[in-house]
Amino acid sequence: MRLLEYEGKALLRANGVPVPAGALWPALPEVPSRLGWVVKAQVFQGHRGQRGGILVADDAGAVAGLAAKLSAMTIGGESVKGVYVEERVNRARELYLAALVDRDRGCVRIVASADGGMEIESVPAERIVSVEVDALIGLRPYQTGLLALKLGLAGETAAAFRRVATSVYGALVSEDAELVEINPLIVTTDGRLVAADAKVMLDDDAMSRHPARERPSEWQGDGAFMRRMRQLGAIGIDMRPHIRTEDRYRGTIAVLCNGAGVTMATFDLVTHLGGIVCGAVELHGALAVGTEHTASVVEGLRLVSPDVVMINGFYQLRPCDDFAQAIVDAIRREPAWIDPARVVVRMRGLKFNEALDILESAGCHATGSLVEACRLAVQLAARPVAEATR
Amino acid sequence: MSILVDDDTPVLIQGITGRTGQLYAERMLAGGTRLVAGVTPGKGGATVSGVPVFDSMREAKAATGATAVMSCVGPAHAVEGLIEAAEAGFDLSVVYIENIPVHDAILMRAYAKAHGLRMLGPNSAGVVSPGRCNLSDLNDANLERGRVGIVSKSGTMTYEVISELRDHGIGTSTVVCLGGDRVIGATYMEILPLFEADNETDAVIVIGEPGGGLEHEAARVASAMRTPVVAFIIGQHAPPAARMGHAGAVVGDDARSTPAAKVRSFEIAGCRVARLITEVAPLVEEALAG
Missing domain, CATH: 3.40.50.261 (Succinyl-CoA synthetase domains)
Incomplete structure (x- = not known):
């Protein structure tokens, strides 16, 4: 089953993947934000940004108005299930990173691209790099190194990327997910990596292994x-x-x-x-x-x-x-x-x-x-x- | 001949002292399957329907030479059971348990592969060479020995196809159920060459469904086979994103996962393609007539 962005981000955060400070409105993130806030409609539909589902507030005072507007919206026939408010970050680059179950190969695949921020289906194949993980030995350092290299990353950014890739693989397996997709994975102007979006699909057949988990939104619908x-x-x-x-x-x-x-x-x-x-x-x-x-x-x-x-x-x-x-x-x-x-x-x-x-x-x-x-x-x-x- | 299992295949039931295990033991013995051993930890030394029970897969293999496993253990022991079978050097294991978490299936697949164990499933109805060896939930009374092979993701659909074939006087050489889960052990690609090499199989039916893309690989293999292949693709009217009973049968965002795309692949491969159960037997008759 599919998680909403805010549910997916909570899961990423718990698994050591850096995400922007955020909260589900009417709560607000507890940290101050220099650059203002991003106010995001929580829906399962794609392309919500192009459909007016993502707005920017320059200061905390503007958040309430935008959040109220978004929560009354319908995006692609789907009513908005909540509004997520998160700190705005300065982006130097946008990458793509996903861990997923490759059904036909019967293994986990890690997919990455330097062309983040757009639908991965529209990225040319030669701009996408991926590795297959052998479940018996897990994601290997040489594989994360290869991914970083092919994305043209170096130094501290490459090291940070490899850490994120390892955490994302860890999240996929330990949370029994079929897909953990971060698009975009932002490289900030000060060289940090932050997951700006999260698409997570959980395995229905593994729900009993996670009794503490709240009932996901998809089922509530x-x-x-x-x-x-x-x-x-x-x-x-x-x-x-x-x-x-x-x-x-x-x-x-x-x-x-x-x-x-x-x-x-x-x-x-x-x-x-x-x-x-x-x-x-x-x-x-x-x-x-x-x-x-x-x-x-x-x-x-x-x-x-x-x-x-x-x-x-x-x-x-x-x-x-x-x-x-x-x-x-x-x-x-x-x-x-x-x-x-x-x-x-x-x-x-x-x-x-x-x-x-x-x-x-x-x-x-x-x-x-x-x-x-x-x-x-x-x-x-x-x-x-x-x-x-x- | 037949593929995977035959008259002389020594079979073991994992979990033989359980209700399901005992039931399978009785059926196998009644149907002529060469059942030589059973395993239930802690029950070593006992017998079920005269079949010796061992504590471990290694002991059972050493004492009886069993090579093929029917796994009748509960869901909680499915992963460990498979790993023990692989580690002990068995050749084939049928895992019929369904709803196994996908990451467990991935681990089972990887371990089986590393140890040369051919895993059918999870969520497989098994494998049967009628009149010779039955490691499946198919009733011997509903089977007839013949010259058509079947390889399928769906157990229940296989029942229907066998019944349709029988109505047309057609029997089967071997029926192989791969399992309906997202990640499975053996795939079409691995089974089709075995049918191609079998001198008692004159045609093969591939039963496919929505979700994933294994049928495309199957079509590629089929295009190079001398043995004619008839494809039957179910779920033509399945709505997108709905889980159609099988965990694996979900039409995703990927256009390759749709039944229509799979039908096209088999058509391009030069195969006869059925979209409805009623079309299967007539197409097989055509294929057999050459």
Whole structure:
């Protein structure tokens, strides 16, 4: 998950990376600033500077007005989540530095460029230098030396850069982050290095290793459906914001499956057949927790207000009758949220016939064929609710 | 032949005395897999379904000659289990545990590589050569021996593809699940040449998904293969930035990570490409017909 700038900077500071003195407004940094203050809107969107999200106050008195203005803003459709006030620094140079998980190479990569301050994607490849870190021996001094050299740094600045690079790598690993990006990393006129911005992505799968961590802003922005799925340990995808305007008044389908690949493929098939998916859930092993828990995950679909529910469970060694029971229990939970006749279940696994009986006697549609199930779900969604009711 | 595992592969279950371990032991023995040992620290000397249990991977290897590992240890022991297997000199390990922190996966990958251990996973459904050796969660009853290889990031999608193939009378030589996590051990690039060299594999299905760029490497390797490759790329309608169940299946800012870009790479490589599950078996039939 993504952190806001101020959260990212707190994390950098804790790991020994120099950052400007700053505070979340209405608090102000405790140190005086000779050069005035930078007042920054806290949003996840990029290019906030060009969109008026970063302002400069010459003295502390001007901060309040600018902060109030920024906190009322919407940047790229995203409301401002806070205003960060930080000391202004004199910049001699702007560098780029990032530590990230290189998925394809299966290792950590440190990326640097002398062309900081612009999107790294727009920097020519020959102006970017990077090294791969072997997890068994960590980032080596020769590697940070090479990065400094290629950036054209020398003397005390080179030494400071190497220290920062080592701290950033340390932060990435010890904080379980997937990305720590500093752009720009400022070389001040008096030769210090300061992280002027911070983009940090944390590893969702490592959250339990950091119990003291506050709930990141990104999660606080989740809607009721996403929160519920997260709470139940299932993986939800809220598709409602992605539905095209012209499809807003068409019947929608919520998809629930076991397994990530099957979720995506079912989603693809339903969409291909003309269905509008309003939400998708991957059970993520819910069935192993128990029938009641599984029923709660299924019932969570009520939060995306589907017209039709399409469930696809393909099991190899697991009996599917308890999954069928969980589905029926979920449908019957109060207040009523879905007509059984608008629930289509495709199932494979042991005790298939028992599962079929449970579902059909509850009034659901059940089949072993994925294509048949998707077609039926799309057909039902195309019909108004009353007509499909038995 | 087949790849990675065969009739004579001596198999070990790590965590054999646990519930999952015992279940796998029974299944393997019933299905004809050559299960020779199990390991659970502190349970050395015991037996599970007649299979001897050892305290350490080294002892088990020395006593039984086991080479392939099915890891059935809990999430808290996944990293240590893998390291112990690598250190003891095993050739292959299936790590099916998911939600492993990415930096742990990076460490496991680096250590396995340094010790010549081929790691499938994390989050891998395993590897199976039907009727010969099954180190996967696939049910033997759903498998049929045949001449099509599968290498996939997704376990459950592999179930669907196998079921579609069977409906068309097509069986499989070996099914390899790489795992759906962001960082995994063995990649397509490592597995495809094994299928190319296997005289019992006449076509290979590559199942790919959104996120990362390993499929592009796979397409490059496929373009130089004599064995025809059919690619099936799922997640065509996945919204950007959403984690599609697999930790690894996220379309990022990088255009290379999109299913569309992956489809293009395989098309350029001269492969047949399926976008929907229903298209896979007919394309494989075409590929087999030459």
